[in-house]
Amino acid sequence: MNDMMLVLNAGSSSVKFALYEAHTEPTQxxxxCEGGIGSLGHRPHHKVVDRHGATVHDAYLADxxxxxxxxxxLMGWIAQRFPERRLAAAGHRVVHGGDLFDAPVRVDAGVIERLRGFIPLAPLHQPHSIAxxxxxARLDPRLPQIVCFDTAFHHGLPPLATWFALPRDLIAQGIRRYGFHGVSYEYIASALPGVAGAAVAxxxxxxxxxxxxxSMCAMRARKSVATTxxxxxxxxxxxxxxxGVLDPGVVLYLLEQKGMTPAEIxxxxYRKSGLLGVSGISDDMRTLLASDDPHAEEAVALFVYRIGRELGSLAAALGGLDxxxxxxxxxxxxxxxxxxxxxxxxxxxxxxxxAANAHAAGAARISIADSKVSVWVIPTDEDLMIARHVWRLVEGDRAA
Structure with a gap:
C-alpha cells in the first residue's frame, strides 16, 4: 500500500519528474508531488511541489x-523524503520508437540498444532519455523501468498517411512518417468523452x-488518422x-551553395529557427506577444498562419471537422x-x-453554443498517462 511510481522526463537541460501512488490505477x-531539476550544466535548480502546488523543496545543486x-x-531526495515507502517502478517518455514499438515496454538491454538506433531521428530528445x-539502472538495478513512446499513438495511421513519395525500398527501410507527441494525444483522447461528451469524442x-x-493530430473516434x-x-x-515544414531543396542549397556541414544544418x-529565428528575440511565445518589435509580431503571425494551413489539411483528411x-x-x-x-x-x-476564451481555466469549452465546430481547451497530462501505463504493465507482470 506504500508503493510509489516515478515518472521521469529527461530533456536537454532538465529532468522533470512526478511521483504517484502505486496501490491503484493512477488518477490525478x-x-x-512533482517537479524537476532545471538549468543543468549551469546552476541547476531543484524544485518540488505537492499536488496542490505548494512548494515542498527548493534548492540548488552544485554549479x-x-x-x-x-x-x-532526485533519487536521494525521494529516499530521504519518503523513508517508509519504496519505488515500485519508473516510467519514461521516449520520443522515438520507430516502427519497432507500438506500445509501452519494459526496459532491458535489447530495448536500450534499439532506442540508440533512433538517436539520429530525435537528436534533441533521445540521448537524454536513454541516459x-x-x-x-545504475542507482537501482532492480527497479522495473517502463518506456512509453511518443510515436506509438500514431502506429495505426492509414498506410497512405505514412508514406513519402520516395522509392519503395527506402520506405521499406523505415523512411516514413511516424508522428510524435503521442503520449499527450493519448491522454487527450482518454479525456475527451468526460470533457466534451461521447458524440464529440x-x-x-x-x-x-x-x-x-x-504539432497537430487529426482523430476519428479517438484514433490518429493524420498528424503534422x-x-x-x-x-x-x-x-x-x-x-517545421521546409522545402528539402533548402537543405540541398545550404549544403551545396552555402557550404554548411550536416551538423551546422x-x-x-533544430535550435536556431522557428519563433527564435524569425523574431531574432526569443523562442518564448509570452515574450513575443509582449514585445512591440515588428519582428516579434511577424514570428507570431507566421506561427498562427502555419497552424491554419495545417488545420485545413487535417480537416480534409477527416472529411470535415466536428x-x-x-x-x-x-x-x-x-x-x-x-x-x-x-x-x-x-x-x-x-x-x-x-469571454469563455479569455477566462478559460482547466478543461473548458470556448466556442459559442451553436458553433458548427466546437472548440475546447483540455490540459494535457503526459505524466499521468505514463503512470497509467507503468501501473498496468507492472500489475500485469504481478498477475502473470
Missing part, C-alpha cells in the same frame, strides 16, 4: 551539475498540441526553435493565440466565445 488524485548528478540527487534510463477532432515543440510531424520531430508546425533547423482542441503550454495558456487561430478557422465553422 494519486499524484504525490555545472549534469543529468547523472540530477538523477542521483536517464541508464542512470536510474467519437467524431472528427483535431487536437493542437502547441508548446515549445508543436513526420519522420522526425522537425516537421510540420513552426516551433520555438525548430523550422542540424543545429540551424471539434478543435487546444492543449500544451501555449494551447492551454495563451488566449491570444487561440483567438487568432479560431479567427482564421471561421471558414470551417468555428465561432469563438470571447
Amino acid at each position: 488524485d494519486c499524484l504525490i 555545472g551539475a549534469g543529468h547523472e548528478e540530477a538523477i542521483r540527487t 536517464a534510463i541508464e542512470s536510474l 467519437e467524431g472528427r477532432v483535431v487536437v493542437a498540441h502547441l508548446g515549445g515543440g508543436a 510531424m513526420g519522420f522526425t520531430a522537425l516537421d510540420g508546425l513552426m516551433m520555438g526553435s525548430r523550422t 542540424s543545429d540551424l533547423l 471539434a478543435l482542441v487546444f492543449t500544451a503550454g501555449i494551447g492551454e495558456r495563451s488566449a491570444e493565440i487561440r483567438k487568432r487561430v479560431c479567427a482564421q478557422a471561421a471558414w470551417l465553422g468555428v465561432t469563438l466565445d470571447a
Whole structure:
C-alpha cells in the first residue's frame, strides 16, 4: 500500500519528474508531488511541489551539475523524503520508437540498444532519455523501468498517411512518417468523452498540441488518422526553435551553395529557427506577444498562419471537422493565440466565445453554443498517462 511510481522526463537541460501512488490505477488524485531539476550544466535548480502546488523543496545543486548528478540527487531526495515507502517502478517518455514499438515496454538491454538506433531521428530528445534510463539502472538495478513512446499513438495511421513519395525500398527501410507527441494525444483522447461528451469524442477532432515543440493530430473516434510531424520531430508546425515544414531543396542549397556541414544544418533547423529565428528575440511565445518589435509580431503571425494551413489539411483528411482542441503550454495558456487561430478557422465553422476564451481555466469549452465546430481547451497530462501505463504493465507482470 506504500508503493510509489516515478515518472521521469529527461530533456536537454532538465529532468522533470512526478511521483504517484502505486496501490491503484493512477488518477490525478494519486499524484504525490512533482517537479524537476532545471538549468543543468549551469546552476541547476531543484524544485518540488505537492499536488496542490505548494512548494515542498527548493534548492540548488552544485554549479555545472549534469543529468547523472540530477538523477542521483532526485533519487536521494525521494529516499530521504519518503523513508517508509519504496519505488515500485519508473516510467519514461521516449520520443522515438520507430516502427519497432507500438506500445509501452519494459526496459532491458535489447530495448536500450534499439532506442540508440533512433538517436539520429530525435537528436534533441533521445540521448537524454536513454541516459536517464541508464542512470536510474545504475542507482537501482532492480527497479522495473517502463518506456512509453511518443510515436506509438500514431502506429495505426492509414498506410497512405505514412508514406513519402520516395522509392519503395527506402520506405521499406523505415523512411516514413511516424508522428510524435503521442503520449499527450493519448491522454487527450482518454479525456475527451468526460470533457466534451461521447458524440464529440467519437467524431472528427483535431487536437493542437502547441508548446515549445508543436504539432497537430487529426482523430476519428479517438484514433490518429493524420498528424503534422513526420519522420522526425522537425516537421510540420513552426516551433520555438525548430523550422517545421521546409522545402528539402533548402537543405540541398545550404549544403551545396552555402557550404554548411550536416551538423551546422542540424543545429540551424533544430535550435536556431522557428519563433527564435524569425523574431531574432526569443523562442518564448509570452515574450513575443509582449514585445512591440515588428519582428516579434511577424514570428507570431507566421506561427498562427502555419497552424491554419495545417488545420485545413487535417480537416480534409477527416472529411470535415466536428471539434478543435487546444492543449500544451501555449494551447492551454495563451488566449491570444487561440483567438487568432479560431479567427482564421471561421471558414470551417468555428465561432469563438470571447469571454469563455479569455477566462478559460482547466478543461473548458470556448466556442459559442451553436458553433458548427466546437472548440475546447483540455490540459494535457503526459505524466499521468505514463503512470497509467507503468501501473498496468507492472500489475500485469504481478498477475502473470
